[in-house]
Amino acid sequence: MRTTTQPHPTTDDRPLVEAAQAGDLDAFNQLVGRYQRLAYNVAYRIMGDADAAADATQEAFLAAYRKLDTYQPGTSFKAWLLRIVTNKCYDALRAHKRRPTASLDALLLDPDKPDRPFEQVAPERPDEAVEQQELHELLQALLLTLPPDQRAVLVLADIQGYKYHEIAEILGIEIGTVKSRLFRARRKMRDALREHEELLPPAYRFQNRP
Structure with missing residues (x-):
């Protein structure tokens, strides 16, 4: 779904x-x-x-x-x-002076195709459940690598669903800054996932993208 x-x-x-x-x-x-x-x-x-x-x-x-x-x-x-x-x-x-331990339950967007989030599908086999758990843990770890300002924008945009102008108002920054921080955050997540794309749903593995 x-x-x-x-x-x-x-x-x-x-x-x-x-x-x-x-x-x-x-x-x-x-x-x-x-x-x-x-x-x-x-x-x-x-x-x-x-x-x-x-x-x-x-x-x-x-x-x-x-x-x-x-x-x-x-x-x-x-x-x-x-x-x-x-x-x-x-x-x-x-x-x-600590890093947060947040989990990224929302779906990660491809910065080049922002209308294509990853899909979460109910596992049909036990090994699929294990893979989903591994992906979840990987996303947790990757989220920790983001600077707080990029993390906040990602949370507000991709988890809370706010629009650019709303995020700009909430954080007190320009819309252009929102877009650039969000793009960098998504790109970092996506680039890191290239090394673990076997955990991604098949439709979102990089070699399958047009």
């Missing part, structure tokens, strides 16, 4: 944000409930550790509450919040 990303519905956060900025703690708690799962998922993909992701998420919401007066009305609250989340993840990685 081909994995596809889900669209991100537009939510009007303005009433809750305005109330929270006026000191309504219940309104802010509603915003937390609305975005807690998303914030944690992004943090987990960057950090790769459940406890570290939970800590980063909590720190991000605390920081967001303290910085509510800096939020600019009319802009995306979700993007503003996710920028705080990613920054907290970067801070944690720098503070602990």
Whole structure:
């Protein structure tokens, strides 16, 4: 079955944000409930550790509450919040001087054919299950080799399904920077996989590509 990303519905956060900025703690708690799962998922993909992701998420919401007066009305609250989340993840990685142990469950895209993700197919034989596990572990290891800025873009684009302009707003960078980081990240993953293409689904082995 081909994995596809889900669209991100537009939510009007303005009433809750305005109330929270006026000191309504219940309104802010509603915003937390609305975005807690998303914030944690992004943090987990960057950090790769459940406890570290939970800590980063909590720190991000605390920081967001303290910085509510800096939020600019009319802009995306979700993007503003996710920028705080990613920054907290970067801070944690720098503070602990460690590399994350994230797993790449989403499908890797070919930078030359971005509309062709790898497909995850239910194994029919035990040896296929072993090969899929080996591929999963390989993708985990390769993800660790990416710099944090490229990893964040890859997570937001290929796992969370955000568009270029959304990622640019979340990370506070130019769309061109998003594209270049994503291209480099995908190319690094793809080049590394050339040495292990026997683990790839047959349709995505490099010698079979037109």
